[in-house]
Amino acid sequence: MYYNVFGEKVSRKRYKEMVNAAKNRRELITAGLTSRRDLMKLGLLTAGGMLVAKSGLSARAYGQQQAIPPSGSNQVCLPGNQPASPTTRSFVDPLPIMPVTAQTPLSSLKPAPTICPNTAAGEVRAACHQAPELNPSVFPFPPPRIYQMHQQAVSVRQSPDLPAQTVWGFNDGTHGTITPGPTYQANYGTPQLTRNINALPPLTQNGGFGMPSVTTHLHNAHNPSESDGNPCDFYGIGNFCDQYYPNVLAGFSSTNPPNGDINESLSTLWYHDHRVDFTSQNTYKGLLGFYCLFNEFDTGNEETGFHLPSFPQFDIPLVFADKVYDSESALLAFDLFTLDGIIGDKFLVNGKIQPFFQVEPRRYRFRLLDSGPSRFYSYFLTELNNLSAVNPFWVIANDGNLLPNPVEVSTVRIGPAERVDIIIDFSQYAGKTIYLENRLLQINGQGPVPTPPFTAPHFGTQVECSNASGTVLSDILPAGAGNLLLQFQVSSKAVADNSVNPATNPSFYALPSTSAAPRIIRTFKFDRLNGQWSVNGQFMDCNDFRFTVSQNSSEQWVLTNLTGDWTHPIHIHLEEHQILSRNGLPPTLAIEKSRKDVVEVHPNERVQLFFRFRDWVGKYPIHCHNVIHEDHAMMALWHIVANGGDNINVP
Amino acid sequence: MQDLSRRTLFSLAAAAPRSRAFASGQGASAASADAVRTKARRRIQEQHLPNVPLISHEGKEVLFYNDLVRDKIVTVNFFYSKCDEICPMVMANLVKVQKLLGEQVGRQIFMYSITLKPEQDTLDVVRIYRTALGAAPGWTFFTGKTEDIDKIRKGIGFTYPEPAIDRDTSQHIGNVRYGNEPLMLWAACPGQAHTKWVAESFEWMVHPELNRIQKS
DSSP: OEEOTTSOEEOHHHHHHHHHHHHHHHHHHHTTOOSHHHHHHTTSBOTTSOBOTTOOSOHHHHHTTSOSOOTTOOOOOOGGGOOOOOOOOSSOSBOOOOOBOOOOOGGGSSSOOOSSOOGGGTBOOSSOOHHHHHOTTTSOSSOSEEEEEEEEEEEEOSSTTSOOEEEEEEEOSSSOEESSEEEEEEETTOOEEEEEEEOOOOGGGSTTOOOSOBOEEEETOOOOGGGSOOTTOBBOTTOEEEEEEOOOOTTTTTTSTTTOOGGGOOOEEEEEEOOTTTHHHHHHTTOEEEEEEEOSSSOSOTTSTTOOOOTTTTEEEEEEEEEEEOTTTOOEEOOTTOSSOOOOSEEEETTEESOEEEEOSSEEEEEEEEOOSSOOEEEEEEOTTOTTOOOOEEEEEETTEEEEEEEEESOEEEOTTOEEEEEEEGGGGTTOEEEEEEOBOOOSTTOSOOOTTSOOTTHHHHOTTOOTTOOOOOSBOOTTSSEEEEEEEEOSSOOOOOSOOGGGOOOOOOOOOOOSOOSEEEEEEEEEETTEEEETTBOOOTTOEEEEEETTEEEEEEEEEOOTTOOEEEEESSSOEEEEEETTBOOOSGGGSSEESEEEEOTTOEEEEEEEEOSOOEEEEEEESSHHHHHTTOEEEEEEETTOOOOOSOO | OHHHHHHHHHHHHHHHHHHHHHOOSOSSOHHHHHHHHHHHHHHHHHHHOOOOEEEETTSOEEEIIIIIITTSEEEEEEEOTTOOSHHHHHHHHHHHHHHHHGGGBTTTEEEEEEESOTTTSOHHHHHHHHHHHTOOTTEEEEEEOHHHHHHHHHHTTOOOSSHHHHHOGGGOOOEEEEEETTTTEEEEEETTSOHHHHHHHHHHHHOTTOOBOOOO
16 A cells, blocks of 8 residues: 555555655755746646656655645655655554653662762762752652663554554663653652663664663753753763752752742653753654652642642643654654754654543643654644634643643644643533644744744745645644644543632742842854854853853843744753743743743744752753754853852853 | 774674663564664665765765765765865864874774865865865865765755755855764764864764763
8 A cells, every 4th residue: 555645545656656756856956946936947847736757856746736734634744855754544542641650669779879970880970969968858868769760672653554663762660661751750858869771772773863872851850960961971871870859949058948939849841861962863762751740739639739630640741742754664764964953744642643532521731742853833722523613721831830820822832842731621522522733834943934024035935835826824724734633532421520720710839030130141142154053153062161150140141043044942951941021022922921941032033031040050051952953063061150150141 | 994893893792791781681673673774774875875976086986875985984074175264164173173083084984075166176176175274094085076966965964944045055064974874873063163072073983882971
């Protein structure tokens, strides 16, 4: 059976033509013939968009007649004239729910963990654990919870229509090796230690991509540097790193002693590989998972605290990933040779392509994570038999941080590494089937198709997803014409729901004050210099600390995007920020009045951020989280020292 | 060249005993892993490493994949002799990188620079340019046919999404592609990155198993 880019059956002959067309297309591009006009001039393309005889553009060129794929096809235009992934059926696999990470007895850690790195035994860690050295009664060693994760290869089925794939995942000793890895259920006030062991297969078995050299970052944790999972500390097969997670509120030894600022509570974090220059390959291959952090308000129990839907039954982490499969072998493919970004044509949720999820007619909390590599999402709820309906839902957290109050929306957008926690009330859909749909149009690593005032004139001829008349499509596709990601099958049987109704406008955490005078204002310019991704005209170098922050000081960071057509999701480790302004104006989106750890810096935009760098010392990076850009040096290393710091305002 | 592959495998083997202590025998069987590997390697060649002819500064005719890349650890970047913005900085940096890497270049690591303007950069021009630069043995310069060179450039991903910019040679990509072809390990770094860091990055291709920590 052979299929075209829209999942329609085609003959073997037609399929061969398509494959040849992809090859011919490369040659045409080499000859500088990229636009439809060029091709029509040469008679290679008819007005109807059909290609003449042997010749061809990519298989996708045929698709230009039908710019908007039929609903549910889960096929989009791939950049770079890659052949489309093999066709897969939608909504035949149930949504995988990652199990809660199992603790392990201290005695199973051999050798026993040590405060200072046990280098002789193969531990690779940059420094002794700061927390137990700072206060052993609050941060005991060893801590009360111990985990051991073997990072290993595992064979998985990502769709019933694709062969088994060898990917990389995490093994907590109880649930086998899985990807996404098991979800940590962590609690403020209970420190924990994870031994991350590199048990990956040698390079000769990597199947075409992936570097078996790792460092595991806990994204947005208020963690000491040596346990942060810094990109410049990495280790090969057979080595390990003990990472001490204090699970402590920011400010505990600075602005808000002794317990920290409750209004800085974090809830949805994630862990992922961060090996410098190879992060994109390793996370794409599966090295990621969730870390949910609870406290006395965000309890994981809908009967207590803020009464948010109970974890894990009605509180569901969802990680989104777009991937490409080889058109011949149907094996997971990764473009090792792109500098721009990777856009897949298959959408996975929790490791399965387009799964379904059976839900009760009640409120659920979903923790949405965009794991990249480069795609942005605009999530909508879609009823396929009522496309004109607007189906609102509630955003309760931005980047895992509960907002002051829930915000009702009809859509929410996130970019790579960003998270939103949402509440969907399925009681209004009892007995129905609805979809979580991505309606954001993105055709390459530049980010979503620019909308005014960011429209780039060249897009008219360049966009392969443009329709037959060459008109650029809107960045938001019509309902049902985007990527259906997840199908909700809503039961008709009424059930109990003791979770808070967001419509009653409950209050969560107040926003911490941003009025502290910054010790220094630093400027970061993100640019592309002859193809080289850069921060302030310089490039990532693990040996080079670009600037020094004084411990427990406030700073203002101004991020400027000098790349005209690109959106960069910029992530800063250790501390969260608040957005003071975008191009001089306070953020207009209600959900941006929040604490964040990733900020989308849009084309030609200048974003002003408020920071306080507290409690810990050591090194951290600032980087673009389009992981292809990150892996090509769009990162800078800096560090925090006690009673010091420099005054370099353009680091 | 065989020698190099063995060396790389040796270094991997050195890390293996400890990994056995941790691994629990997961993953595909060795035979199917080999099949996957062969297929993946062929796809990378087909899609990214065209086997097109080039002429070396020594006047030798070679094929890009068969003669320059296959079974080797390589670095590839582009230049042209009259380029007065990006190239002088990148090329001067690579001279220093080569010095840092010392005898590894030409034995384990093969450095390649290819002109983007072969019509100007004839064999003589390339040879003179290379000598003036001070490149040592193990770093080979190439000219060839424009269309072949463009296939290599596009194959290794040194392109812009905007066609107008992509055609503008003065804005050409200043990165250096580096890789270990038999291990299918590929990455790229800015040609203007700090010399020591560029050299360290290239060395990952020889010693991918190395550990690293950065003291603060």
